[in-house]
Amino acid sequence: MREDKYFLGVDVGSVSTNIVLLRSDNTVEETLYLRTQGRPMQTIQEGIKLLRAKMRKSAEIIGVGTTGSARQLAATLLGADVVKNEITAHAVAASRVNPEVQTILEIGGQDSKIIILRDGVVSDFAMNTVCAAGTGSFLDQQAARLGIPIEEFGPLALQAKHPVQIAGRCSVFAESDMIHKQQLGHSLPDILAGLCQAMVRNYLNNVGKNKDIQGPIFFQGGVAANPGICKAFEDELGQPMIVPEHYGVMGALGAAYLAQEKVGMRPEMQSRFRGLHLAETQFQAKSFECSGCANRCEVVEIMQDETSLARWGDRCGKWSVDVSADIRTGIKELKGGQRGA
Amino acid sequence: MKVTFPHMGNAWIVIQTLFESLNVEVVVPPSNSKQTLTMGTRLSPESACLPLKLNLGNYLEAAKEGADTIVITGGIGPCRFGYYGEVERQILRDAGYDYEVVTLEPPDGSLLGLAKRIRYLAGKDNSWAQILKALRFAYRKSVAMDRVEDLIHAARPRLPIPMETEKLYHDAKRRLAQTMSDKGVQDTVRWVQENIRERQEELGTPPEGFQKPLRIGIVGEIYTILDPYTSMGLEEELGRLGVEVDRSIYLSGWVGNHVFQGLAPGYRSIKSYPSHAKPYLPHFVGGHGQETVGAAVKFAQEGVNGIIQIFPLSCMPEIVAASVLPKIQEAYKVPIMTLIVDEHTGQAGIQTRLEAFVDLLERADLQRGIGQTRGDVLSVEGR
Ligand code: SF4
Numbered sequence: 001m002r003e004d005k006y007f008l009g010v011d012v013g014s015v016s017t018n019i020v021l022l023r024s025d026n027t028v029e030e031t032l033y034l035r036t037q038g039r040p041m042q043t044i045q046e047g048i049k050l051l052r053a054k055m056r057k058s059a060e061i062i063g064v065g066t067t068g069s070a071r072q073l074a075a076t077l078l079g080a081d082v083v084k085n086e087i088t089a090h091a092v093a094a095s096r097v098n099p100e101v102q103t104i105l106e107i108g109g110q111d112s113k114i115i116i117l118r119d120g121v122v123s124d125f126a127m128n129t130v131c132a133a134g135t136g137s138f139l140d141q142q143a144a145r146l147g148i149p150i151e152e153f154g155p156l157a158l159q160a161k162h163p164v165q166i167a168g169r170c171s172v173f174a175e176s177d178m179i180h181k182q183q184l185g186h187s188l189p190d191i192l193a194g195l196c197q198a199m200v201r202n203y204l205n206n207v208g209k210n211k212d213i214q215g216p217i218f219f220q221g222g223v224a225a226n227p228g229i230c231k232a233f234e235d236e237l238g239q240p241m242i243v244p245e246h247y248g249v250m251g252a253l254g255a256a257y258l259a260q261e262k263v264g265m266r267p268e269m270q271s272r273f274r275g276l277h278l279a280e281t282q283f284q285a286k287s288f289e290c291s292g293c294a295n296r297c298e299v300v301e302i303m304q305d306e307t308s309l310a311r312w313g314d315r316c317g318k319w320s321v322d323v324s325a326d327i328r329t330g331i332k333e334l335k336g337g338q339r340g341a
Numbered sequence: 342m343k344v345t346f347p348h349m350g351n352a353w354i355v356i357q358t359l360f361e362s363l364n365v366e367v368v369v370p371p372s373n374s375k376q377t378l379t380m381g382t383r384l385s386p387e388s389a390c391l392p393l394k395l396n397l398g399n400y401l402e403a404a405k406e407g408a409d410t411i412v413i414t415g416g417i418g419p420c421r422f423g424y425y426g427e428v429e430r431q432i433l434r435d436a437g438y439d440y441e442v443v444t445l446e447p448p449d450g451s452l453l454g455l456a457k458r459i460r461y462l463a464g465k466d467n468s469w470a471q472i473l474k475a476l477r478f479a480y481r482k483s484v485a486m487d488r489v490e491d492l493i494h495a496a497r498p499r500l501p502i503p504m505e506t507e508k509l510y511h512d513a514k515r516r517l518a519q520t521m522s523d524k525g526v527q528d529t530v531r532w533v534q535e536n537i538r539e540r541q542e543e544l545g546t547p548p549e550g551f552q553k554p555l556r557i558g559i560v561g562e563i564y565t566i567l568d569p570y571t572s573m574g575l576e577e578e579l580g581r582l583g584v585e586v587d588r589s590i591y592l593s594g595w596v597g598n599h600v601f602q603g604l605a606p607g608y609r610s611i612k613s614y615p616s617h618a619k620p621y622l623p624h625f626v627g628g629h630g631q632e633t634v635g636a637a638v639k640f641a642q643e644g645v646n647g648i649i650q651i652f653p654l655s656c657m658p659e660i661v662a663a664s665v666l667p668k669i670q671e672a673y674k675v676p677i678m679t680l681i682v683d684e685h686t687g688q689a690g691i692q693t694r695l696e697a698f699v700d701l702l703e704r705a706d707l708q709r710g711i712g713q714t715r716g717d718v719l720s721v722e723g724r
Contacts, residue, residue: 069689087697122701124676127694210667294372295570313688315574317504 004056007063007263008273009256010044010078011089011249012036012070015109015137016222017043018249019051022256024062026096030054031249040070041283044077049279063263064273065089065255076302076310077283079274082258087115087125089254094218095120096257097244102214105233105241106250107203107223109136114208128207136223142178142195146188150226153192157228160193167198174198196232204236215239220247283309292318342366344462345408347396348373350567351486352592354518356412359479362521363463363472368408370399373570377402382684384432391571391653391683392564393425400433400440410441412462480593482517485526487591487608489513489533494587496537497580498554501544507577509536555647555702558640559588560633562652562659566590571682572651573691582699587645589614589636590629613639621665630658634665641673646702648675654683676701 006029007022014036021030032050036043065082066074067089075083084092094104095117104115112135113127143150164186167177174195181191219241223229225248230241246253263269274281284303289296299313311319345368346356353369360367371377373395381398400411413426426444433440443458463472493510500506516529557579565571566588576586591608614635615625622634637648650666652659663679670677678698680691 069693085693085696085700087693088700121704122697124670125697125701294374295574296375315577316507 004059005062006055006059007065007256007260008051008061008078009089009252009254009259010047010064010066010068010074010080011086011251011255012040012044012066012068012074013086013108013110013251014038014069017047017068018252019047020246020249020252020256021051021055022253022260024260026260028246028253031246031252033248036070040073041077041285044074045279045281045283048078048276052276052279055276061271061273061276063256063259063271065257065259065262067251067255072310072312073285073300073302077274077278079272080259081269081271081273082255082262084255084258086251087113087122087127089251089258090220091115091117091122091125091254092257092261093246093250093254094220094244096254098216098218098242101216101218101242103211103217105203105208105217105219106221107135107219107229108221109140111135112203112207112221114211114213116211116213124211126207126209126211128203136221138174138199139195139223139226139229142175145175145178146182146191148188154196154226154228154230156189157192157196157226158231159189161187162190163193163197164190165197166191166194174202192228193232196226196228197236200229200232200236213237213239216242219243220250222248224248287313290314290319292316342410342462342464343368343408344410344412345370345400345403345406346412347392347399348377348568348570349392349564350569350592351490351514352483352567354486354514355479355483355592357518358482358521359475360462362475362478363467365462365464368403368406370403370406370408373399373568378684384436388655390655392562393428394684395568395571396425396429397432400429400438404438404440409439410443410462412443412445414445478523480596481523482526483593483596484608485530486514486517487593488530489517490591491587491608492530492533492537494576494580495585496540497577498583498585500537500540503577503581505540506580509533554583554585555699556585556587556645557702558636558643558645558648559586559651560636560640560648561589561629561650561662562633562656563590563595563629565651565653565682567592571653572680573682573686573688575649575651575680575691575695578692578695579699582695584699584702587640589632589640611636617642621668622662626658626661628656628658630662633659633662634669637666637669637677638673641669641675645675647698648677649680649698650677651680651682654681 005024009020009022011018017034017036017040019032020028023029030051032047034043034047064078064080065084066078066080067084067086068074071083074080090104090106090113094101099120102117104117106113106115111127113125115122116124139153140150143153148156164181166181167173178191178195181194217237217239219230219233220243224243230243233241244250263271281304285300286303287298287300290299293316295315297314299311299319301311302309314320343366344360348370357367357369377395377398380401381394381396384397385394411429426442430440430442443462445455445458459472493506496506497503513529513533517526520526520529559566559575567590569576579586590611593608594611597610611632614632616635617638618631618635621638622631625631633650637650640648650659650663666677666679676698678694680694
C-alpha cells in the first residue's frame with residue numbers, strides 16, 4: 001500500500017518549472033522539466049496533467065511542497081503543505097543526497113547561487129539574480145550565436161588545446177570579446193573553453209566572493225549538464241565537482257523532501273493537495289494597486305470561479321487571504337512551541 | 342516662507358514638530374512611494390544613490406503644496422551626502438523650481454554657524470529661548486519615537502496578529518505627531534507599552550519549550566536603515582518571520598552626535614562605534630562605514646543570532662564596510678548578510694534572501710536548544 005503514496009515537489013522559476021514525484025521510500029519516481037515561458041499558472045497545470053497520465057489510478061499524493069520565485073502561486077494552485085525559499089530547498093535536497101556536502105554551486109537559467117553547509121546546516125549563502133553573465137541563458141545565447149546546439153557546447157569545449165582569454169565581467173563585453181577572438185581565427189573549442197572559464201570566473205567573483213568553498217562540492221542546476229563548465233570549475237577550484245543524479249531538479253526535490261519532513265512529523269495530518277484534477281480547473285489571476293496608503297502595494301489575487309483562493313503582496317495584511325499563513329509557521333510547530341506567541 | 346524637507350522614515354514627525362512649535366509654516370511631503378521615486382529618478386543622474394532620488398521626489402511633491410524652502414542636514418567626508426544640499430539645489434534650479442536650500446550642519450564644525458541658519462529659519466518673532474525650547478522638545482520627541490520603534494521591534498515577533506501590531510505602531514506615530522506637550526509624548530510611550538503588555542497577557546502562559554525570538558542586528562547606511570520604503574519593509578518583514586530586530590542607528594542618536602556635536606547622547610548613542618570598529622577599520626571612511634563595522638562588532642559581542650547590512654547601490658563607505666564584515670563573521674561566528682537596494686530592487690528577491698537567512702539562523706538555533714524562562718520571553722522592556 002505504502003508504495004502507492006507519493007510526495008510532490010514543485011519548483012517554479014522564471015525560466016523553468018520542475019516537478020518531482022518522490023516515493024515514500026525516498027527514491028525519485030518521476031521528474032518533469034517544463035519551460036515556464038512567462039505563464040506559470042498554465043505551466044503548473046500542464047505539469048500536473050502530464051503527471052497524472054503517468055501515475056497509476058491507485059496512486060495518492062500525501063504531501064506537497066513548493067519553491068522558486070513563484071512558490072506562493074504554486075502553493076495556492078496546488079494546495080501545498082510547505083512553501084520554502086530556493087536556498088533552503090536546494091540545501092535540503094543536496095544534504096539528503098549526500099550529508100557530507102559542504103558547498104553547493106547552483107547555476108540555473110536566470111539566477112545563480114552558492115550555499116555553504118556545515119554539518120548539514122546552511123551556514124552561509126549568496127545569490128545573484130541580476131547579472132546575466134553567470135547564468136544558463138548567457139550560455140544559450142552564445143551557443144546560438146556560434147550556431148552550435150547547446151548539448152554540444154560542453155563536449156566541444158573539452159577538446160580545447162589552448163582556451164582563449166575572454167573578458168567575463170559582463171555578458172555584453174564577453175560577447176563582443178568572443179566575436180573578436182572568433183575573427184582572429186581561434187578554433188571553436190578554444191573559444192568555447194574560454195567562455196566557460198570566463199563564466200566561472202564571473203560566478204566566483206560575483207556570487208562566490210568571500211565564501212569559504214570546501215569540498216565535497218555539489219554542482220547543480222541546468223548548467224551542471226555542461227561538462228565544459230564543470231571542468232572550468234575544477235581547474236579554478238582544484239577540486240572535483242559532484243553532479244548529483246537529479247542536478248536539474250534539485251529545488252523541486254528539496255521541496256518534496258520538505259513536504260515529507262513535515263508530513264512525516266505528524267502522520268495524522270491531511271495534505272491540502274487539491275488533487276490531480278486541477279489541470280482542468282479554471283483559475284484566474286489578477287493584480288491591482290492598493291491605494292490604501294503610500295506603500296501602494298501591488299496585490300495579486302488568485303481566483304477559482306468567483307471565489308478568491310489567495311491574495312498576497314500587501315505589506316499590511318489588509319488583503320491577504322493567505323493560504324500559506326499556517327504553512328509558514330511550520331518550522332515553529334516543528335519545535336514543539338510557537339515562537340513568541 | 343513655506344519650509345519642506347526630505348523624508349527619512351519617521352524623521353518627519355520630529356522635524357514637523359520643530360517648525361510648528363516655532364510657528365513656521367511647514368509642508369510635510371507625501372510619504373515615500375513609487376511615485377516619489379519615479380519623479381525623483383527622472384531628475385537624478387543614473388549613478389546617484391537612492392536617497393538622492395527619493396529626496397528630489399519629495400521636493401517635487403512638496404512643491405505642489407506650495408513649499409519654497411528646503412531644509413536638509415549635511416555631512417562631511419567622502420560620502421556624497423555631504424554635498425547633496427548643493428547638488429539638489431542645482432538640479433532643482435535646472436528643472437525650473439525656485440527653491441531655497443538651507444543646509445543644517447555645523448559649517449566648519451562651529452555650532453555658531455548652525456545657530457545662524459536656525460535663526461534664519463525661525464524668523465524674527467522667535468527669541469533664542471523659544472528656539473532652544475523648541476529644539477529641546479523636538480529632540481525629546483525623537484527619543485520617544487525611537488523608544489516606540491524599539492517597542493514595536495520587540496512586539497512584532499511576540500504578538501500573534503501582525504496587522505494589529507502595525508496598527509498600534511501607526512496609531513502611536515499619529516499620536517506622537519499630534520501632541521505638543523511633554524506629557525503627551527510620555528503618555529504615548531506608556532500607552533504603547535501598556536497595549537503590548539495587555540495583549541501578551543491575553544495570550545496566557547506560553548507552552549513548554551517556548552523559545553525566545555531570534556535577534557538580528559541591522560547595520561548599514563542611515564537612510565536605508567531608517568526608511569522602511571527604501572529597505573523594502575525589512576524590519577516589518579523580519580518581525581513577521583518571528584525575528585526581533587535591533588538597529589545600529591536611531592534617529593535621536595544620530596542627531597545627538599552629528600547635529601548637536603555630541604552634546605546630547607540620544608537613544609542608543611552611536612559614539613562607541615568607532616572604537617568597536619578599531620581592530621577591523623581603524624579610520625574614518627565617510628558616511629557611516631565605520632559605524633557599520635563598529636555596530637556589527639558590538640552586535641556580535643552582544644550575541645545576536647545574525648546581522649544584516651543594508652545600503653543603497655554604489656554607496657562607497659558601505660562597500661568598504663562590506664569588504665570588512667566577513668572578518669567579523671569569521672571572528673565571532675555570526676552570520677552576516679549584505680543587501681543592496683536601488684530603484685530596480687524587487688520585493689521578491691529581498692523576501693527570498695530574508696526567508697533563507699532566517700531559515701539559516703533557525704536551524705542553527707534549534708541545535709542550541711531551548712530553555713528560556715517566561716520572563717525572558719515576554720520582556721519587551723527594551724534592553
Ligand atoms: S495593502 Fe496595506 S500597506 Fe499596501 S498600500 Fe494597501 S493599505 Fe498600504
